[in-house]
Amino acid sequence: MAAAKQARTNPRQLANDVVDSLDIDDLASSVEVAGPGFLNIRLRDDVLGERIANSPLIEKDPTPLRVVIDYSSPNLAKEMHVGHLRSTVIGDAVSRCLELIGHTVIRQNHIGDWGTAFGRLIAYLDDLDDPSAMAAELADIERLYVHASQRFESDAAFADRARSKVIELQSKEPRAMSRWEHVMALAREHMSDIYARLDIALKPGDIRGESAYNDDLAPLIEELENHEGLVSESEGALCIFMPQFKTKAGDTQPMLIRKSDGGYLYHTTDLAALKYRTETLHADRVMYFTDARQILHFEMLFAAARLGKLVNENTSLEHHHFGKILGGDGKPFKTRAGDNILLRDLIDEAIERSTQTIETKNPDLDADRRADVIDAVAIGAVKYADLSKNRLHDYTFDWDEMLAFDGNTAPYLQYAYARISGIFEKGEVNPTDCKVPPVLNTAVEHQLAVHLLRFQEVIEQVATDAKPHYLCAYLYELTVRFMRFYEQCPILSETGSTKDGRLTLCARTGATLKTGLATLGIRVLTTM
RNA sequence: GCGCCUGUAGCUCAAUGGAUAGAGCAUUGGCCUUCUAAGCCAAGGGUUGAAGGUUCGAGUCCUUCCAGGCGUGCCA
Numbered sequence: 361m362a363a364a365k366q367a368r369t370n371p372r373q374l375a376n377d378v379v380d381s382l383d384i385d386d387l388a389s390s391v392e393v394a395g396p397g398f399l400n401i402r403l404r405d406d407v408l409g410e411r412i413a414n415s416p417l418i419e420k421d422p423t424p425l426r427v428v429i430d431y432s433s434p435n436l437a438k439e440m441h442v443g444h445l446r447s448t449v450i451g452d453a454v455s456r457c458l459e460l461i462g463h464t465v466i467r468q469n470h471i472g473d474w475g476t477a478f479g480r481l482i483a484y485l486d487d488l489d490d491p492s493a494m495a496a497e498l499a500d501i502e503r504l505y506v507h508a509s510q511r512f513e514s515d516a517a518f519a520d521r522a523r524s525k526v527i528e529l530q531s532k533e534p535r536a537m538s539r540w541e542h543v544m545a546l547a548r549e550h551m552s553d554i555y556a557r558l559d560i561a562l563k564p565g566d567i568r569g570e571s572a573y574n575d576d577l578a579p580l581i582e583e584l585e586n587h588e589g590l591v592s593e594s595e596g597a598l599c600i601f602m603p604q605f606k607t608k609a610g611d612t613q614p615m616l617i618r619k620s621d622g623g624y625l626y627h628t629t630d631l632a633a634l635k636y637r638t639e640t641l642h643a644d645r646v647m648y649f650t651d652a653r654q655i656l657h658f659e660m661l662f663a664a665a666r667l668g669k670l671v672n673e674n675t676s677l678e679h680h681h682f683g684k685i686l687g688g689d690g691k692p693f694k695t696r697a698g699d700n701i702l703l704r705d706l707i708d709e710a711i712e713r714s715t716q717t718i719e720t721k722n723p724d725l726d727a728d729r730r731a732d733v734i735d736a737v738a739i740g741a742v743k744y745a746d747l748s749k750n751r752l753h754d755y756t757f758d759w760d761e762m763l764a765f766d767g768n769t770a771p772y773l774q775y776a777y778a779r780i781s782g783i784f785e786k787g788e789v790n791p792t793d794c795k796v797p798p799v800l801n802t803a804v805e806h807q808l809a810v811h812l813l814r815f816q817e818v819i820e821q822v823a824t825d826a827k828p829h830y831l832c833a834y835l836y837e838l839t840v841r842f843m844r845f846y847e848q849c850p851i852l853s854e855t856g857s858t859k860d861g862r863l864t865l866c867a868r869t870g871a872t873l874k875t876g877l878a879t880l881g882i883r884v885l886t887t888m
Numbered sequence: 889g890c891g892c893c894u895g896u897a898g899c900u901c902a903a904u905g906g907a908u909a910g911a912g913c914a915u916u917g918g919c920c921u922u923c924u925a926a927g928c929c930a931a932g933g934g935u936u937g938a939a940g941g942u943u944c945g946a947g948u949c950c951u952u953c954c955a956g957g958c959g960u961g962c963c964a
Contacts, residue, residue, distance in 0.1 A: 361905090361906065361944090361945085362905085362906095364944090365905095365943090365944090370944075371906095371944070371945090372944090394907070395906080395907040396906065396907070396944070396945065397906085397907095397944090398906075398907065435964070472964070475963080475964080476963070477963090477964095570964090594961080595961075595962080596962085597961070597962055599961075599962095605891090605960095606890070606891080613891095613960070613961075614961055615961085616961055616962055618962090619961095619962045620962060621962080623962080625961095625962070625963080625964085626963080626964050629964095650964095651958095652892085652893065652957095652958070652959090653958055653959065653964095654959090654964085655892060655893080655958090655959075656891080656892075656959060656960075657959095657964085659892095681893090683893085683894080683957095684957085684958090690956095717926090718926095721926050722924090722926075748901085748902095749900090749901065749902090750901085750902080752893080752894085753893090753894070753901090754894075754957085755900085755901080756899095756900065756901090758899095758900070760913095761899095761900065761901095761912090761913075764912085764913080764926090765926040765927090766912070766913080766926075766927080767900090767901095767911080767912035767913065768900095768901080768902090768911070768912060769912090771926070772912095772926080772927095774926095775924080775926055775927080776927095778924070778926090779923080779924055779927085782923065782924055783923050783924095786923060787923075821904075825904080827904095829901095829902085830904085833902065833903095833911090836911085836912095837911090840911090843927065843928065844928070844929090846923080846927080846928085847919095847927070847928045847929085848928085850922075850923075851923060852923050853922070853923075866923095887924090888924075888926070
């Protein structure tokens with residue numbers, strides 16, 4: 361119908377012409393025109409069956425790209441909280457998806473490890489004479505942050521010392537740097553622990569924080585100033601004015617790259633990072649996962665980077681933003697006191713709730729498998745709840761919903777996988793040995809087979825649009841179709857090619873579920 | 889003020905300009921001597937915030953309005 365629009369002809373007539381000239385008897389058992397001009401092609405069962413048995417799950421992209429993915433990137437002056445969850449989980453899933461189809465993914469954890477907040481932490485530690493008091497503060501970075509912030513608000517002399525610590529850091533004063541290293545080691549340890557618990561693929565080697573670009577900022581400003589008319593001074597600050605960004609009065613809105621006091625801003629650091637990603641990492645595509653409040657920042661960043669020739673013309677610069685996580689009241693998800701919910705507390709609660717559910721639903725579970733099941737269900741539920749929604753919208757965080765075993769949830773998909781595993785265990789069959797094409801003589805088998813073969817296109821769609829919920833919707837629909845098949849079609853009690861073919865369907869479904877969930881960063885279970 | 893985003897079933901969410909706007913939860917009613925009932929099947933539930941417009945075709949694109957959120961020069 362899109363073709364008909366281009367050709368300005370009647371879509372139904374064009375569809376009829378296509379059917380008449382089509383010769384695909386070797387693939388399709390019937391082709392017919394429906395509605396305003398749809399082509400309904402029914403694939404031959406023998407063709408479907410052959411592909412289920414023998415085609416690869418995923419074919420790699422013939423033109424692999426170097427993709428830099430900037431995600432998670434927490435500010436480490438304080439502990440990771442629920443505000444970091446979406447970037448971390450969504451960026452991780454998209455990274456795995458791009459790797460799955462053969463792209464070279466370079467993860468960049470652009471952590472906040474520099475700036476005013478660290479001046480406060482260091483000044484606070486300096487004020488503590490007692491080594492044991494200092495050790496106690498360092499054992500809990502969140503507490504250190506809260507204490508330092510409170511002091512900063514209430515004590516003007518302290519605030520001045522905190523500001524001077526920032527200057528000391530910038531000039532690499534050894535004592536301040538040593539304290540900073542100390543705090544960062546602690547913060548990185550905390551971050552790694554959260555990633556491990558959430559099963560996030562980010563590793564220490566992926567960290568390249570704001571501080572990594574410190575020495576690049578002054579030369580970068582010089583480089584930009586060499587572009588005629590790009591950089592100008594206004595009210596003591598260095599700015600880039602771009603006519604497409606207007607203020608209320610119709611003036612051009614500036615992008616500040618150096619403050620009037622000589623300090624740099626996140627615009628500057630991000631420009632330096634883009635230069636690094638182009639020149640050193642040789643990125644074909646740069647993807648950012650941050651919340652929607654930064655839309656304007658990235659529009660300016662990309663426009664300025666192009667004007668300043670910091671990136672290649674054909675480098676794709678993409679800001680993939682997302683909405684907020686809301687509590688049940690429609691307001692941002694916070695504690696009752698109004699504080700950010702820490703990720704370690706969120707994970708603890710997920711484990712607690714998962715434990716309760718598993719104990720009720722399956723009290724007979726083997727003790728040695730129990731902890732593993734509880735963990736996979738808890739973490740899978742939290743991640744899937746986020747990934748299964750269109751990231752552009754806000755979403756409501758609901759424990760009961762995400763941990764339910766029915767509906768579009770991780771536990772439902774994990775349960776399907778456990779059922780499949782049960783078949784192979786009971787039948788004493790190795791799924792990788794299943795090569796007999798299924799016959800597909802029932803409607804549910806045909807529908808399962810058709811859906812199985814769409815995995816590739818869904819993965820490609822996620823890689824293009826950076827929207828993991830397409831994959832979730834696909835896997836959920838796959839599971840629904842499998843469950844129908846499972847209810848209606850006996851497997852192990854059958855014999856011959858019917859049994860073997862149905863085992864092939866189970867094997868392919870299991871492999872698709874396992875790979876699909878792994879792409880989302882979620883584990884499958886052989887027993888639940 | 890200006891800019892961006894959002895508004896779909898009682899609730900939580902889908903719908904990539906296409907067919908009768910779909911799922912789950914909740915509600916009601918079925919299905920376990922048979923591979924995990926943590927499951928499956930069925931029923932009811934809609935003026936897609938409002939009004940115009942473009943199109944063979946609009947939840948989707950355009951205009952205006954309503955409601956909410958976010959951003960809008962020295963934080964990130």
